[in-house]
Amino acid sequence: MAKATRVFVLEDDARTRDSLLRKLAASASIEIAGAAGSLADARAALSGLGVDAFLFDLQLPDGNAIDLIREQRAERPKAPTLVISVFGDEERVIAAIEAGAQGYLLKDDSGEDLADAVHRAIAGESPISPAIARHLIRRFQATPNTTEPASENPLSERELEVLQLAAKGLTYQETAQILGVSINTIGTYTRRVYQKLAVTSRAQAIFEARQMGWMGNDS
């Protein structure tokens, strides 16, 4: 561990933000790259900043962080975004994942848990709640009667198994044990599912837009 991970925190509640920053700072492997309480502040602070991971609260005084997630995905594709949530099952969290977020963490998680979640995200693991897993299963299985030729279930059998176990509330560790693979493999599967979701939701959005005639017929 040569270099500490630089984390940027976006959270509008000052007390919660301080609490998060304190917990993160307590970990030797984490360095605070910056923090903001609004989208505008975040955009201003982020320009030219070196960041390895983002922690974003979604509902902010000046709007929703979803767009910022997209922007940062384009700008810093290697830096994962984690959504800060109270419950981890909000529709907004799912929307954020569809926008490219790699996972979520709970606002009341301990410092240890927070640091752990950040490192795992950078390593390519994505945390997943049963609610999110259920959503993903439904999303991929209920293949809409689109004209997309490749819209047969894009998940591999293993990925689906992982999701199904997650939907039953099993931890990565338990899932790894049941499937007889390493815990890292489970994280990779989850990450891949997240990426597929982001991709398919984009394809889905384009398809719907075309259906509604928003885009040219030639597109």
Next chain:
Amino acid sequence: MKRVLMYGAYGVLYVAMPLIVLAILYVVDQPYNVPSAYRVLPTEWVRSFSEAPPTNGWSDDTSRWPPGRQDGEPFTSVWYRYTVPERLDTPTLYIPYGFGNFEVWQGGTRLYQLATPKPPLAYSRTSIAVPLRDGDVGSRIEVRLTRQASYSGIRYVFVAPSDLAARDASDQALFETQLPIAVLVLMLGFAAAVGAMFALRPKERHYGWYALTIGLWAAHSIHGLIEAIPFAHFVWFALRYVLLNWLLAELFFVNRYFGIRAPRLEGFCAAVSVLVSLGLIAVASVAASSLENEARFFASFTVVNLWFLLLAFIVTSRYFVAVRKHWDFDSVSLWLASAVVIGIGIRDLVYEAMPPGTVPGSVFYLQYAAVVPLILFGIQLIRRFARDARTAELRNEALNQIVEERTTALEKTYQQLSEEAQKRALAEERSRLMRDMHDGLGGQLVHALALSEQVDDADLKRALRLALDDLRLIVDSLSPTANSLQDLMASYRHRVSRLLQRTGFNVSWDIADETDSVTLKPNEALSVLRIVQEAVTNAVRHSGGDTLQIAVARVADGLQLTIRDNGAGMPESVVERGLRNMRVRAAELGAGLNISSTSGDTAVTMHLPLAGGAPAT
């Protein structure tokens, strides 16, 4: 060839029918007559206005009728002389019917005179039976026919026994007065009935035309029964012919009844009929002014009769069209009936025009013959009307039923809709609550937790964490995506596994897959989660064991929920408090709760019965 044969058959049928009916009428007609042996013919006649039998001027030329009214004469007056042909016990002079006023004289004495003379041209008939004073063979009788406008002949005169004369007179009354009145009443009845049907269903034009047809024919018949002529005699006389326009009405009726309308033909017939009728009335209105005009008036009858005969043939041809089109009982029977009417009409015309004895029979037949098809028609129409009314009623019933069904369906739909609306409202309310918890309460609790970390108050921190945990249970129980008990337990497992892992307990979960088909209402879900939470918390905090088993199984009539640990058993106070809390929640659920606590094995068991034993899906 086949066509020729077919039309030939039609023709034979058409001619045969009236002949058959006529033959039947003759058979019926005969028995009522006084035997023709008693008939007497005049030996002499004289035109004279003398109030007693004239003494001279008698003519014995009986081969022709005496001439009619001459210029300057108000009416005719002809004396006829008859002689008694044979010796009879009760000799009676009998005239079955005649038009005008009669006087009967014998041996210079007047035996009979109508008390009130009828006006000339009255169309009503007179039937007289006068007992003779002198029944000797060769005894002379004078009969005066007077106050007649034109006609001066007496068709039948009998000298017969009084009983025979009386019997025939009553027959005559039956045929000439009573039967026509009965037929008239019948016709008026049908006219009224079908007229009423027309009033009810004005769109069914053929009802109206039928009512007019039979009404006109009834009026035609009434004409012969009225003695008091209400206006100019010749016009009254002409009216009888104008009423033959019932044939025109019949034409309109037939065309509509059988759906074979022919507007141009109808227009032509109507125009000619109106012209003929108006012409006849015009001629009649001046007929009294001179003998020439009177002659013209009577001559015009030929035109009128010819026209209505032609019209009768047109009508019968329409019946034939109907036969060709429908070939059913209605069309065929009515076509043949019209053949009979025409045949009998022709017979009556000839009977009237020819000298007595030329044409057999004693009365006009048309008045009866024409009624039969009309009455048949009326019956058919009334039957049809009744059937239509019944059909309409049935349809109405069916319609009512449909309306009722639709109403019920609508009510049901409305109910479903309002249920949907309620569900939607509930769902909206639920998601609003969720939003409030996520954005408000949840965030505030986290904020408070962050605060408590700063002041480093462990109790406050624990209290806030408990509140946050409970709020998570509420959120999970309300979650619109957690539809089944399995989903609920999954969320719970996910939330607590990390914490449980840290406690050092060896936790085993056994959530039966069947719980996937069990859905609970939010309040029930929350109660279940809280019971589990309470039991798990108790085990972790107080048992002192290291193994925890959490199981949910589907049993015959419901769910079995078990939280078991291998600890030393709980302190009495904890058991009591936990029991109390859990019992309250179990009671809300209608579930049975049991806590068994012995050293090394403590189990909280809840039995939740499900409606019908089958999972709600």
